[in-house]
Amino acid sequence: MNRPKVLIVDDVEENLILLAFALKAFDVDIVKAHDGFEAETLCTEHEFLLIVLDVHMPGRTGIEAAEAIRTETRNGLTPIIFLTADTTASEIPRSAYSIGAVDVMYKPLEAARLRAKVQVFLDLYLERMKVEALMERLKTSQAQLIAQEKYQAVSSLIGSMSHNFNNQLCIAEGYATALLEEADASKSGQLVKIVNAIGACTELLEKMQSFTGVNQVTTSELETADCLILDFVKALEVVVPTGTELLTDIGAGVNELEVAPQVIRKILLSIAQFLAEQLASNATHSRVDVFGLAADGALVVNIRCRGVTIEPAVQAAVTDFFGSNDVVAQQQSIGVAAAKTMTQDLGGMLTLEAAPGSFEVHLRIPLAALKSELNLG
Numbered sequence: 058m059n060r061p062k063v064l065i066v067d068d069v070e071e072n073l074i075l076l077a078f079a080l081k082a083f084d085v086d087i088v089k090a091h092d093g094f095e096a097e098t099l100c101t102e103h104e105f106l107l108i109v110l111d112v113h114m115p116g117r118t119g120i121e122a123a124e125a126i127r128t129e130t131r132n133g134l135t136p137i138i139f140l141t142a143d144t145t146a147s148e149i150p151r152s153a154y155s156i157g158a159v160d161v162m163y164k165p166l167e168a169a170r171l172r173a174k175v176q177v178f179l180d181l182y183l184e185r186m187k188v189e190a191l192m193e194r195l196k197t198s199q200a201q202l203i204a205q206e207k208y209q210a211v212s213s214l215i216g217s218m219s220h221n222f223n224n225q226l227c228i229a230e231g232y233a234t235a236l237l238e239e240a241d242a243s244k245s246g247q248l249v250k251i252v253n254a255i256g257a258c259t260e261l262l263e264k265m266q267s268f269t270g271v272n273q274v275t276t277s278e279l280e281t282a283d284c285l286i287l288d289f290v291k292a293l294e295v296v297v298p299t300g301t302e303l304l305t306d307i308g309a310g311v312n313e314l315e316v317a318p319q320v321i322r323k324i325l326l327s328i329a330q331f332l333a334e335q336l337a338s339n340a341t342h343s344r345v346d347v348f349g350l351a352a353d354g355a356l357v358v359n360i361r362c363r364g365v366t367i368e369p370a371v372q373a374a375v376t377d378f379f380g381s382n383d384v385v386a387q388q389q390s391i392g393v394a395a396a397k398t399m400t401q402d403l404g405g406m407l408t409l410e411a412a413p414g415s416f417e418v419h420l421r422i423p424l425a426a427l428k429s430e431l432n433l434g
Contacts, residue, residue: 063087068114076135079166083176096110111140112143119140120138134162139161221428237249281314282321283349289358290305292329296329297336297337298343299331301343304344306346311349316356316427321427332392334392347362358420359418359421367411372388
């Protein structure tokens with residue numbers, strides 16, 4: 058919580074010293090101004106808990122300065138206490154209260170009375186800060202709940218899609234196997250390739266199901282981050298088109314990072330699904346570089362894909378999956394969108410950056426979260 062500020066304004070330095078001494082007991086920052094113009098400038102730069110303002114000052118009176126502060130600065134509602142040595146001018150209180158003064162005090166200053174009033178405003182400020190802090194915590198809790206609901210929705214959608222895909226694979230495998238049994242030598246080779254391709258798709262589907270919680274094997278054992286990244290690269294070898302060049306660079310120290318494997322494995326496999334779909338639509342030679350490093354208490358994984366262009370609609374769907382109206386883009390981005398949601402649940406960050414002929418996925422997750430026994434499946 059920021060320390061509240063109190064502005065004291067007087068053209069006599071001795072009076073400023075006395076005011077500052079009277080307010081010394083409070084946990085506030087005392088800001089001094091020597092005339093009305095300086096007070097107005099400070100009020101445009103800072104928000105004050107209270108303003109103690111001398112009425113009679115050369116060049117710019119306290120009443121004039123207060124009018125400008127009320128209408129032209131950030132302190133339109135800040136309480137103002139006026140100080141004056143003129144006990145005979147009855148129009149001063151009337152003018153002061155007409156522009157929103159909370160009190161008019163006469164010199165010589167009654168320090169005890171001033172401190173009592175400051176204490177009231179300080180107590181009100183502290184209570185307001187408590188309410189704002191409570192509202193911020195509530196807002197954060199709601200955001201976390203929404204993020205969890207989004208992840209569950211994405212996970213459910215992917216689970217449904219993978220189930221339907223599995224059914225189609227079973228049908229295709231059944232027909233292909235039946236045809237293979239009756240085929241002659243001239244056709245059997247092609248059918249064998251079809252059956253093998255179906256088997257590879259089934260293996261890929263099992264890997265994809267793991268990040269949605271289907272067939273997920275839980276363990277309490279930690280694994281090193283480099284092993285998880287290498288497993289991710291092995292999964293890429295299975296799912297990316299033949300001929301795709303894969304390069305891996307794991308920085309020093311990553312092999313010493315022990316993390317709970319379930320969530321990071323889900324995240325990486327979700328990214329693998331996205332990469333597979335993007336690379337499959339590419340007719341040219343592609344290259345995927347995977348960089349893993351430890352930096353500032355976080356695991357960082359950067360994936361650069363060359364030779365592939367990301368459609369703007371897909372990138373927009375990754376940024377705001379549920380705000381997208383493009384169903385095709387949602388289907389293409391669902392893997393990395395799910396990974397992004399899981400990453401955010403861990404207090405991390407996942408971004409997709411597109412450039413002509415390439416794109417990059419940047420993943421950053423705090424190590425403290427990865428060492429926890431988290432289960433988002």
